[in-house]
Amino acid sequence: MLNCRQASELMSQGMDGKLSLKDRWALKVHLMMCRGCASFMHQIRFLRKAGNRWQQHSPSNPTRLSNEAKKRINDALEDFKNGRRLHNDDKGTSS
């Protein structure tokens, strides 16, 4: 018999890959009897949905570089490649 901890591990694994027939069966039996784990199953499905939509809703806390940041970094790389970022040789010549 699975305990809740093991059941939750299988549920999590099942979200990211395929479970063996035996594990799937054991999990099914456990879920029929355990309300807490059934709720956990709903919760982690919900987490997936939320994860998918996170970026659309939260430009304030990005998980990717913004386009502006990318451009800035790109420019800095460009400058570096062209030898313009050697700050020792290039002290305040432009204003």
Add this chain to the structure above:
Amino acid sequence: MKTAPLLNAEGLLDEHGDYLFRFALLRLKDSALAEDMVQETLIAAFAARDRYTSSASVRTWLTAIMKNKMIDYWRRMGRENLASDLMESTGQNGSVDDFFDQAGRWVDKPNPYPDPDQALENKQFWGVFESCVSRLKPQQAEVFIAIEVHGMENEEVSKSLALSPGNIWVLMHRARVALSKCLEIHWSR
């Protein structure tokens, strides 16, 4: 000639910039600073491109450079503890011991979220969601974001983080248990 992708600095930015940014952001919690770290890392990598050997993946190599930059940064700020945390980055995985008793039963049984579909349209919910993600241990957060936000496969994540697939399962389980409880407490109650 297969040197092109590495020699091309813009290629490095396109391919690894977001990853490096997240790596820095999760630890520095400051996006402007994290962007600077990415820039410094890529410039350093480009400058040292001749020293890259293909024994490690490009990403592992870049991550190592960034780690050193962050360690330097924390030392400069007098945060030696944070610097040493990062040096032994295998720690800090967290566990699920707080959530299950010794017999493996839930200490506090999960409850269904009241109106999950509506939550996704609610601005406040996203605030809670973000703060819950940022409370995860760094590696848990990284794995969660890779899999659930960017839709990466376990194997892909395991390669990019240089962790075994088994480690990814464990981290993902911990992240899910911790996040779902955090949301239950701070959002739905």
